[in-house]
Amino acid sequence: MNTKKIRGIFIMLLFVFPLSQAWADECQDAAELFRKAGDSARFFDNSYGYAIFPNIGKGGIGVGGAYGKGCVYAQGKHVGNATMTQVSVGFQLGGxxxxxxxxxxxxxxxxxxxxxxxxxxxxxxxxxxxxxxSASASTAGNSAAVSGGMHDAKTVGAHYNKGMATFVIAKGGLMYEASLAGQKYKYQPL
Known part of the structure; x- marks a missing residue:
């Protein structure tokens, strides 16, 4: 891989991904979105905990990358932080x-x-x-778009798979390829 290309992608991600000092507040605000959005609300009462990433920026032209910082909760308490990184190669375009x-x-x-x-x-x-x-996000490579207010939110197919259930809310941009495969998470306890 060309290091200039990779560096350019991560610089582009900095423009897509807003930086902030108040991660815990951002995490709580993001959790509120999911508490008010369709089927994801019921998971708060029926799960051991969750990891939330308020802002993940993703971009690519052939070679892509994604990055996000988040908070990890267990039994209602903030117990640590996590980062998500993803590098992908293949047909993809946008951010x-x-x-x-x-x-x-x-x-x-x-x-x-x-x-x-x-x-x-x-x-x-x-x-x-x-x-x-309408939108979908899977390892099959589909696009996601959002319009309207969060009070109109809908979810389809919400269930646990191998003990985890994942939800995303698109905030902006357009990109072909939206997958979890290849996402790596690094956890750091408080």
């Missing part, structure tokens, strides 16, 4: 910003995520929460 939450069904799923470096398997899927528009 997007989105919010992502991963619910942990039980302590086993939580410990799997927080054991060090966690990576989703190739068959991992996210449920795209949309407001007044």
């Amino acid at each position: 997007q910003a989105y919010t992502q939450i991963i619910f942990f069904q039980d302590k086993r799923a939580f410990e799997e995520f927080t054991s060090g470096n966690f990576e989703f398997s190739a068959n991992a899927q996210a449920v795209a929460i949309t407001a007044g528009a």
Whole structure:
């Protein structure tokens, strides 16, 4: 891979990904979006915990990358922070910003995520929460778009897969290719 190309992609991500000092506040605000958005709301009461990433920036032209920082909660308490990185090669074009939450069904799923470096398997899927528009996000490579207000949000196919359920809310941009495969998470306890 050309290092200039990779450097350019990450510089582009800095424009897509807003930087902030108040991560915990951003995480709480992002969690509120999911609490008010369709099926994801019921997961707050029925999960051991969750990891939330308020702003993930993703972009690419042939070679792509994504990055986001988030907070990890267990039994209602902020117990650590996490980063998500993704590098991908293949047909992709554009950039997007989105919010992502991963619910942990039980302590086993939580410990799997927080054991060090966690990576989703190739068959991992996210449920795209949309407001007044249709969208999907999966390893198959689909696009997501959002319009309208979050009070009109809808979800489709919300369930746990191997102890985790993932939801995304597109914030802006347009990109062909929206997958979880290749996303790596690094956890750091408080």
